[in-house]
Amino acid sequence: MSQEKKIVIKNFNFYYNSVQALRDIDLDIQSNEIFTIFGPARSGKTTLLKSLNRLTDLIFGARHTGTILLDGMDIYDPELSLTQLRRRIGMVFDLPTPLPMSVFDNVAYGPKLSGITQKKRLVEIVEKALRSAVLWEEVKGRLHTSALRLSGGQQQRLCIARILALEPEVLLLDEPCSGLDPISTASIEETLRELKKEYTIILAPHNIQQASRVADRAGFFLNGELIETGPVFQVFTRPKDKRTEDYITGKFG
Amino acid sequence: MEIKEKIIEKIFLLIAFSSISILALIAFFIFEEGLPLIWKVGPEAFILGERWVPSQGSFGILPMIVGSFWVTTGALVLGVPLGLACAIFLCEWTPPLASMVLRPTIQLLAAIPSVIYGFWGLIVLVPLVRNYLGGPGMSILSGSFILGFMILPTIISISEDSLKALPPSYKVGALALGATHWQAIWRVMIPAARSGIVTSIILGMGRAIGETMAMIMILGNAVKIPTSFLDSARTLTTNIGIEMGYASGDHRQALFATGVILFFIIMILNSLAIFLSRRRVG
Amino acid sequence: MINRTRYLTQSIAKVLIWMAALSTIAVMILILFQILREGLPILHLRFFLDSPKNMGREGGIFSTIIGTFALTIVAIFFAAPLGVGTAIFLREYTRESQISRIIRFGTDCLAGVPSIIFGLFGFVFFVIFLNMGWSILSGGLTLAAMILPTIISTAEEAIKTIPYSYREVSYSLGGTKWQTVMRAILPNALPGIFTGIILSVGRSIGETAAVILTAGSSLMMPNSLFSPIRTMSVHFYILAREGISMEMAYGTGAALILLVLSINTVANWLLNRYIRHRV
Numbered sequence: 001m002s003q004e005k006k007i008v009i010k011n012f013n014f015y016y017n018s019v020q021a022l023r024d025i026d027l028d029i030q031s032n033e034i035f036t037i038f039g040p041a042r043s044g045k046t047t048l049l050k051s052l053n054r055l056t057d058l059i060f061g062a063r064h065t066g067t068i069l070l071d072g073m074d075i076y077d078p079e080l081s082l083t084q085l086r087r088r089i090g091m092v093f094d095l096p097t098p099l100p101m102s103v104f105d106n107v108a109y110g111p112k113l114s115g116i117t118q119k120k121r122l123v124e125i126v127e128k129a130l131r132s133a134v135l136w137e138e139v140k141g142r143l144h145t146s147a148l149r150l151s152g153g154q155q156q157r158l159c160i161a162r163i164l165a166l167e168p169e170v171l172l173l174d175e176p177c178s179g180l181d182p183i184s185t186a187s188i189e190e191t192l193r194e195l196k197k198e199y200t201i202i203l204a205p206h207n208i209q210q211a212s213r214v215a216d217r218a219g220f221f222l223n224g225e226l227i228e229t230g231p232v233f234q235v236f237t238r239p240k241d242k243r244t245e246d247y248i249t250g251k252f253g
Numbered sequence: 254m255e256i257k258e259k260i261i262e263k264i265f266l267l268i269a270f271s272s273i274s275i276l277a278l279i280a281f282f283i284f285e286e287g288l289p290l291i292w293k294v295g296p297e298a299f300i301l302g303e304r305w306v307p308s309q310g311s312f313g314i315l316p317m318i319v320g321s322f323w324v325t326t327g328a329l330v331l332g333v334p335l336g337l338a339c340a341i342f343l344c345e346w347t348p349p350l351a352s353m354v355l356r357p358t359i360q361l362l363a364a365i366p367s368v369i370y371g372f373w374g375l376i377v378l379v380p381l382v383r384n385y386l387g388g389p390g391m392s393i394l395s396g397s398f399i400l401g402f403m404i405l406p407t408i409i410s411i412s413e414d415s416l417k418a419l420p421p422s423y424k425v426g427a428l429a430l431g432a433t434h435w436q437a438i439w440r441v442m443i444p445a446a447r448s449g450i451v452t453s454i455i456l457g458m459g460r461a462i463g464e465t466m467a468m469i470m471i472l473g474n475a476v477k478i479p480t481s482f483l484d485s486a487r488t489l490t491t492n493i494g495i496e497m498g499y500a501s502g503d504h505r506q507a508l509f510a511t512g513v514i515l516f517f518i519i520m521i522l523n524s525l526a527i528f529l530s531r532r533r534v535g
Numbered sequence: 536m537i538n539r540t541r542y543l544t545q546s547i548a549k550v551l552i553w554m555a556a557l558s559t560i561a562v563m564i565l566i567l568f569q570i571l572r573e574g575l576p577i578l579h580l581r582f583f584l585d586s587p588k589n590m591g592r593e594g595g596i597f598s599t600i601i602g603t604f605a606l607t608i609v610a611i612f613f614a615a616p617l618g619v620g621t622a623i624f625l626r627e628y629t630r631e632s633q634i635s636r637i638i639r640f641g642t643d644c645l646a647g648v649p650s651i652i653f654g655l656f657g658f659v660f661f662v663i664f665l666n667m668g669w670s671i672l673s674g675g676l677t678l679a680a681m682i683l684p685t686i687i688s689t690a691e692e693a694i695k696t697i698p699y700s701y702r703e704v705s706y707s708l709g710g711t712k713w714q715t716v717m718r719a720i721l722p723n724a725l726p727g728i729f730t731g732i733i734l735s736v737g738r739s740i741g742e743t744a745a746v747i748l749t750a751g752s753s754l755m756m757p758n759s760l761f762s763p764i765r766t767m768s769v770h771f772y773i774l775a776r777e778g779i780s781m782e783m784a785y786g787t788g789a790a791l792i793l794l795v796l797s798i799n800t801v802a803n804w805l806l807n808r809y810i811r812h813r814v
Binding site: 084 | 708718
């Protein structure tokens with residue numbers, strides 16, 4: 001596993017108008033690891049993920065202090081192209097969000113946005129992305145049917161393929177398996193393990209079990225603060241902080 | 254890339270200002286043509302003058318103001334109770350079959366062009382009034398009747414929306430306290446929805462004051478202050494519509510001046526309605 | 536004793552309300568029935584294909600159909616881009632702010648301006664000031680101003696129904712605002728926008744006051760955008776008021792009603808399907 005720091009978050013505070021959602025976050029994400037951020041609802045996990053690809057810019061009243069570095073570059077640097085950033089850091093949301101178009105057009109949406117128009121090239125990209133998302137075999141015969149007809153698990157893998165088509169470096173997954181049945185969940189988790197070889201992944205899991213199944217390192221979030229981090233096995237079996245232990249053992253949810 | 258986005262945003266901003274620009278243009282040009290004449294004749298003489306005889310340079314629009322007033326009042330007297338009743342009907346008392354008929358009816362009433370209303374009024378209503386009630390038939394009474402039906406869709410749709418927007422607890426609460434259905438409606442729901450209903454009335458008024466073609470065809474052409482509902486009359490709108498075809502010079506400017514007064518009245522009514530409905534929603 | 540009064544009141548109220556509903560339906564039927572009864576027999580193919588002769592006493596209404604058609608197309612041509620553009624700006628490029636409030640106020644006020652005022656404006660601005668004369672162009676541009684508020688509000692409603700997730704997805708895949716609007720939002724809002732346009736068409740066809748003052752009333756076939764023309768509704772009005780031919784008036788009126796009603800029925804059906812039908 002590479003020891004380079006892919007993402008460095010330093011002294012990061014985030015506010016929605018006057019409400020503080022993240023407090024003094026210091027976190028390093030290493031390349032090619034699966035890092036899981038877990039914790040009870042409303043603890044800031046989604047906010048942190050959306051800050052990484054600056055989707056929070058869309059929200060009126062969003063403010064932040066502190067820095068986030070991607071490969072050493074400040075992502076809030078005005079020189080940095082926002083669209084480039086979002087292609088390098090892709091995000092999958094908790095509910096599958098296929099666009100109302102065909103499977104092919106969904107996956108090709110991102111590349112088309114970045115200017116690729118050659119039909120042949122798009123076909124290659126789409127196939128490669130669908131293969132990486134472990135969806136190709138299931139949809140190769142119906143690439144031009146509506147993506148809304150796929151099952152929940154397939155749609156979610158489609159969302160993953162959509163991002164992979166842009167050849168990003170980091171994947172952000174916000175509870176990607178909520179609303180999916182166990183079989184679909186298992187297939188997504190399997191896909192993530194495959195993807196780790198090429199990408200850096202940050203995952204907010206649906207439950208702790210998923211985190212322990214899939215991730216390398218973990219970080220516990222509570223009320224907008226990062227309580228502790230460490231290798232997954234250590235955090236879940238011998239947590240250093242009492243609050244972490246209480247959450248894991250179910251004393252609060 | 255960034256520059257392209259900025260330019261596109263500015264273009265959209267410009268486009269978005271088109272409606273207010275048009276409004277400003279309308280105000281500017283109408284005022285530019287009409288105001289000089291109002292100053293020339295004198296605002297008091299213009300608005301309160303009782304004689305409109307363009308060939309002699311008399312430009313008093315009081316008869317038209319009175320005409321507009323009476324026609325609109327008559328239309329409201331007919332349209333508001335009828336409209337409220339239909340709104341209540343649609344909201345509270347509908348056997349599904351009935352609303353399936355009434356709703357399309359109202360949509361159709363809204364879609365019928367005003368010249369058709371005017372024509373029907375001319376062919377059917379005017380002779381009726383003339384034969385049974387006397388007078389020339391082309392009268393404020395006939396005009397009010399038609400106008401009342403023309404503003405029905407406005408009153409019904411906004412009143413119905415207001416009634417539907419009420420929390421169900423209002424009605425349920427009233428019924429639980431022992432009110433009859435009608436009492437719940439009349440004493441609880443209608444008062445609660447009153448700002449929406451008032452808005453609908455104001456908008457209906459605006460529509461009535463602004464109606465031209467049907468009124469030209471039904472009201473006759475009398476340029477004196479009406480004294481009874483059976484008299485013919487002119488409104489501010491018909492004044493313009495009838496004479497614009499052949500007016501020139503001062504006469505034409507006087508018609509624009511009539512437009513200025515009309516514009517003012519409508520703007521006040523509109524702003525009132527907008528203000529009321531913003532308060533309701535916001 | 537008091538109990539019985541309450542229920543008596545309710546019964547009376549119920550009867551009155553039923554009477555109101557029924558009389559509304561009755562009047563509508565009377566109006567349509569009268570005109571269609573006298574007018575339908577006159578509608579035959581020649582009526583639609585022949586142009587008016589002898590000031591409209593004979594012949595058909597072909598040139599007025601062309602006039603109506605031409606005017607509506609010009610109006611849509613100008614109003615649709617402006618209206619849709621305004622809606623896109625209000626929903627995608629700005630939040631509720633001073634600017635959006637001003638724009639909405641302008642739009643709402645414009646919607647309330649009477650058609651005769653539009654006629655006066657169109658006359659002094661397009662016909663005289665811009666020297667376009669009484670023409671399809673003058674009339675169409677005036678109509679465009681009249682239907683603009685309708686298109687803006689229906690387009691806005693249509694755009695509102697697009698789920699937020701489409702935007703989020705498009706932005707997160709590196710889309711710019713313009714790309715997101717053009718590829719994720721607009722294509723899906725088109726049915727609703729189209730509905731607004733059809734509604735406006737229905738309104739334009741029935742419009743008379745503004746058209747008479749800006750497009751003229753020539754019965755001749757137009758040969759350019761600068762030719763004056765007479766629309767069906769203007770023709771109907773002139774026939775009726777000048778007493779030229781009751782028969783022709785009825786026929787024109789019937790044609791007008793059928794046209795407007797069918798367009799409005801389609802529009803209302805679309806409206807219920809694409810715009811009001813939201814969870």
